[in-house]
Amino acid sequence: MALFHPVCLIDNDVDGKLFVKESALQILQKIEQPVVVVAVVGLYRTGKSYLMNRLAGKQTGFELGSTIESKTKGIWMWCVPHPTKAGTTLVLLDTEGLGDVDKGDSKHDTKIFCLAVLLSSTLVNNSQGTIDNKAIEELQYVTELTEYIKVKSSDDDEDDTEFVKFFPSFIWVVRDFTLEQKIKGKSVTEDQYLEFALKLKSGNSRPVKEFNLPRECIRNYFPSRKCFTFPFPTTSEKVSRLESLDSADLSFEFLEVTDRFCKFIFDKSEIKKLKDGYIVTGRVLCQLVKTYVDTISSGQVPFLENAVLTVSVIENESAVKEGLQVYQTGMEKLKDSFPLELRDVCAEHERLSSIATQTFMGRSFKDSEGTYTKCLEEEMNKLFDGYLHLNEEASKKRCENLLTTLSAPMTEKLKQGFYAIAGGYVLFSQDLEDIVKKYKTQANKGVKAEDTLEEFLKQKSVDSNAILQADKKLTETERKIMGERLLHPTTEHDG
Ligand SMILES: Nc1nc2c(ncn2[C@@H]2O[C@H](COP(=O)(O)OP(=O)(O)OP(=O)(O)O)[C@@H](O)[C@H]2O)c(=O)[nH]1
Ligand SMILES: [Mg+2]
Known part of the structure; x- marks a missing residue:
């Protein structure tokens, strides 16, 4: 099931309230295959849609904006056959850029972020420049996750580690990365660079706690982390029309990281699973989207276990x-x-x-x-x-x-009064016996063979009785006539 173009999955109504697009649900509903769901989040105007198009193996698809205004609204979806895992569908979720001040609902971004976390099996956090304190603060939504997502409806004091069972793996993508990847003069890998940025400070002062909180959240909720640093893609004049550029116009390093990133997602991104390892198919994802969006947009907190329960009932x-x-x-x-x-x-x-x-x-x-x-x-x-x-x-x-076929001659004989003679009963009984014999030799009569025969014989016993009575009478009369003849042997001859 391949969709040739992305569709809007979750939209904002005029009041900014999120709602699910029925037409997108119908697409998901038909996908019986397990799904790998990759969602991208991050500040607006940072090349998220462009990156998702690369994952779809396409130059265009999710619409890019070329102005400073944010382009993508709500959450868009693109279902493509998984390029390396046969029998699996890759679902790409491109989300509305976070941090655009024009939005009405102050909690809108948190809701989008939560939905991306809830629906994906791999969450790509896209940022620009470096992973500095500012970039981490821009990911403030992670600190609100516990407020916006609960595991159980009963338990107030939840253990953060419970989230891990439901949450996606995490990839931090840095665009236009300009720094040298060095820590204390030593070259480091991208992953080491990320881990360094997420290092906690020791101490209990308020600034230290504030510094540590988002880092702790990222570390606790997303134990599986990976980082990719993308260099500037092309020259500054061409960067605003990236989607129409040939690969010859893109920097070699940019292409190399893009390829590595895509390969990593294709190889390592896992099928979306619910707690206890239940595999999410397109159809199940459809239920999850409905449940989560309904809950979140009505201002309630989604309980992961409730969602699992709802899905389990439907499934x-x-x-x-x-x-x-x-x-x-x-x-x-x-x-x-x-x-x-x-x-x-x-x-x-x-x-x-x-x-x-x-x-x-x-x-x-x-x-x-x-x-x-x-x-x-x-x-x-x-x-x-x-x-x-x-x-x-x-x-x-x-x-x-x-029985009707076998007894057809008998029925005819009855009609013609064949048995209405002295000794007719014996003839009738012989015929009946014959029918029963033939009936018994027939195969494939099924479970009602005995009952039906019994019923037939019961019906025939009426005829049988009548014939017997008539037979008796006729025999009697005949005997009488015979007796008369014996008594008066000449009468008849003379008469
Ligand atoms: N400097 C730079 N620009 C990029 C990069 N990737 C894409 N762009 C350009 O940035 C602009 C916005 O790209 P989009 O992919 O639409 O960005 P977005 O994050 O989806 O934007 P919103 O949907 O508004 O949040 C386009 O003009 C792209 O050509 C990149 O790696 N570096
Ligand atoms: Mg976009």
Whole structure:
């Protein structure tokens, strides 16, 4: 499922309130593949959209701005096939630049930042220049995360480490990096440079605490960190139209870091997972987006466990449906060969139930109480009862048809009064016995073979009785006539 262009996922309404775009949700809803979600955050006008386009392997896509006004609004999404992980979709989230003073809601940026953290498996923090105190202070939103995101609704005193189970890995990207990468005269790697910038000061004074707080937050919430320093991309005249430039116009070093950055994301960025390792597919991400945006935009604090619970309900309901579908499709096929013996229907029921349960398990999520497993079982048993009934009906019909065919000559004879003679009962009984014999030799009559025969014989016993009575009467009369003849042997001859 590839989208040829980015779409708006989360937008601002006229009052600046965030809302989800239904059309984008429909795209996510259809993605059954696991997703790697890379979100970029950072100050406005710092080349975030440009970088995301590079990740999509495209020159253009997310719109760039060429003025000083911030361009991207809300959160935009681009779903592309993962370039190196087959069967996986790469979801790129480009966010509205932070720090633009024109915004109405002072908490707007925090909300965007929180959503990026909540939805991504890799968070790219984009900044310009150097990682100095100013750059870290610009990431003040991390210090508010505990206020804006909670793990459980019950626990007041939360352990920061709980976040780690839900939070993305973290990449700090520095654009237009001009400094020499040296600490105390010694060359260092980009990662060492980042770790140096995040070093804590010792002491308990207020300035020290203020200095340490964002650093502590970054270190605690994002234990997996990586840094890339990008040099200035091109000459200053060309930089404002970067997307229309050939790679020949870009500096070699810039291209090298861009390639390394993209390769790192493709190789190391993990599939988005929920707590306990549950893999997020496009469909699950769709539920997460809905849940989180609804909560955040209504001014409430999203509880990660609640979101997981909401997703689990939706996913488990779908898992039951999917399992049931597998079962039903199989049983519908079996139905074509009804009537079957009970053991054959049962065997197929068992086989399909087990496949359906496996299908369910593949998708179910946190069904520790077994509520949905039970629900699937109950629904399958209900369907099974229906199929058993259909199998009985099919058997009954086949047996009835068979008996109608086998007894057709007898029916004709009855009509013509063939048995209405002395000794007719014996003839009728022989014919009936014949029918039963033939009936019993026929295969594939199904579960209702005995019952239907019994019912047939019950019906025939009415005829049988009538014939017996008539037979008795006729025999009696005949005997009487015979007796008369014996008594008066001449009468008849003479008469
Ligand atoms: N100096 C410099 N300019 C860049 C770089 N990357 C992109 N630009 C230019 O910066 C301008 C803004 O780029 P965008 O990618 O739109 O920046 P953004 O961070 O998405 O901006 P907002 O959406 O407004 O937050 C464009 O003119 C780009 O050509 C870079 O690494 N260095
Ligand atoms: Mg942008």
